[in-house]
Amino acid sequence: MEPNGQSSGERTSNGRKPTDCPARALSPLIGILVMIAVTVVLAAILTVGASALGTGGTPPTAGFDLSADAADSTIELEHAGGDAVDVRELAVRVEIDGVALENQPPVPFVGAEGFDETPTGPFNARSEPIWRAGESARVDLASTNDPRLRAGATVTVTLVTDDHRIATLETTAR
Known part of the structure; x- marks a missing residue:
């Protein structure tokens, strides 16, 4: 068993x-x-x-307005609406009549080669680095920066953040 x-x-x-x-x-x-x-x-x-x-992050979605004044040799951008932009992560590329400026604005900055004065708004390193709707940023081109800004010139500004183009703007300098 x-x-x-x-x-x-x-x-x-x-x-x-x-x-x-x-x-x-x-x-x-x-x-x-x-x-x-x-x-x-x-x-x-x-x-x-x-x-x-x-x-890698989603690039901000925002609208911008561009103006260029040849008499004052200034380029101004206004954040017209949309997401806020951290200018510490922003690259700004400026072309005049299809030719890139010799010295590009290293935003944010205070005093840089190719630029007079200090930039205004969030492009100024001493300002709040977050660019929000309604705020403007302006750079003054130095006479040593080529090509020179002249009335009637086509100014193109490209804004890039994290290798993503967020805007390409074009205007005619007045």
Whole structure:
């Protein structure tokens, strides 16, 4: 007689010997559960990794107005509406008649080669660096900065933040 109370010669109705524990029936179930758990963990890791790669940030969406005054040799930008812009992350590129200024404005700044005076508004390093709707920023071009600003010249200003162009503006200098 076996320890489970059955004789070793006894068989069940399907012709198999009875056992205490159906261990073979649990093995496939455990294997499937482990595979599902591994799949869920890998999916979570891939999701987190993919979202981390895409966190370059969304560039601000804003509107701007541009004016250029040849008599005063100034270029002024007004934040007309939309998202606020952190000028510490902003690159400003100025072209006159399709030619880039020799010295570009390194915003924010106070005194820079190619510019007279200090810039106004958020372009001034001593001002609040967040440029909000309704605020204007102005730079005064020095006479040593080429090309010179003259009446009738086409002035193009491109604003870039985090390698994303947020605006390209064009006006005719008055």
